[in-house]
Amino acid sequence: MIKIKGLTFWYSKRNLVFENLSLQLKEGHIYGLLGKNGVGKTTLLKLITGLSFPKSGEVIVDDAIPGNRQPVFLSGIFLVPEEVSLPSMTAMKFAKTYGCFYPSFDLVQFKEFLERFEVKSDQKLSGMSLGQKKKALLSFALASNTRYLFLDEPTNGLDIPSKAVFRSILASSFSEDKTIILSTHQVRDLQSLIDTVIVLENRKIILNQSLDRVAQKFTFGHSLLAPVSGEVLFSTNSEMGQTMMTLNHSGIPGNVDLETLFSASINIPEQLSAVLDN
């Protein structure tokens, strides 16, 4: 379990990134970490993985403090950064060189994932395109079978078929003892994977809810007509006219439109919380 308590962090004192932020992330979930650009999604991942240290408060991952960077802790996590930088060696050599540091790394799985992504295992990583590199690193990350997997904008640079392959591989390799955090602003790519959504805004978490609960409480729909005030909690313009978010009186869960939910959480956070916390 990841426990974040009273976390405060800044790069410069005048510009706080997080202020007294608290959060718990449990095993067996795929979390979607959403937020505007520069809100601190990558910073939060850096703090959880121990690449940065809290200014105050604490981050604990399975009783370990990430900032200590103990080998046991590091062998249980994997971070795929948005900007991938890989050494000049073939994908297979990379897997053999780095895989031995991860106790559950599976070379057969790695080869299978590469094949599904259509990445050649004998091609040099340095000669690959950004998308190919990302696919190679995602294959490695998933084959390392770590308990915690942090993916920062994983679908950036992937072509459309590769996004589908990624979703399929991620879903098939996920198990109840794992925790995956997907930081993204391309919610449509990953909507089908995420089971809990976390929205960051103004140095705090303004939404942390399972999509099941969101679906029980709200319905999302499209209309070409302007919304009738009173019934609609939130509406936004979309390519299909108006996308509306209304209260779900029936209690039968429907589909959640993550983009609309994200916009609503930014614009009407109190109303959303009032309904969800009820």
Add this chain to the structure above:
Amino acid sequence: MNHNFNFNRFWLLVKRQWTENKIIYTIIWGLVSSGMVFLGIFFDKFDNAAGIFLYFLVGAVITMATFPRWSDFGRSAGYILIPASVTEKFLCGLFYGIVLYTLVFCLTYFIMTYLVTYAIVFFFFSNNLLPFHEVITNAINDIRPLRSYFVYFLTLMFAQSVCLICIIRFKKNQLLIFFLVFLAIVFLYGIGMHKLMTEIVNPKGIIIRTPGPFLSVMTPDFGYSKDINNQYVDEFFSFTKLIGNFNRWIWFAVFAMLYLSAWFRLKEREL
């Protein structure tokens, strides 16, 4: 699982380091070898001062190649997140930057300066050539005063620890910053030593130069020339063995502190 040092993990890091950097290391080795042969052929014997300069310079470049580029987030994040302790990563760097490098440098020096140079001269400029056994005897005679080489090894450690701190501390222009810092330290050390010697001996004339070695890690002796009535007089001084040893231990303490500082910086490095 030991948190701080595990030989298996350390060895995996050593193998990773080689796999990732073998091309760079081989290119550097090739350039150094060619340089040694060039100097060996055209300057009769590989010049000692050039050799020492090469030793420090290449040592700094090897250290640069061994630790990641901190301006590259992906690369440095990958390095920090490798499941091994900071101590193992640090020792792996020192293994390449000091142990392996010094061994390879010395072996290359011997092979290139004496054996290869002899072979080239023998095949292409075979006039006036000393007998092979004499060349090897000279080589061994050159190598024999190991004590005098030790000071270079320690100076490399000093240069490398400064280099390490620069690499870990700064994100860009690390090599340039290292050279500036290193030159500044050497300059300040020179001024400091000169002042210290002047204070200790309290000469009556004006000190012109310091003909003897500086007071350094291996030399508790020093000297200077002074101008007395337009006559240069060289005077040499020697400290007692106790002071000499004390001086030496201070130097070791400085290395240890610099390495410890580099280790600490690496441990506390944030991205």
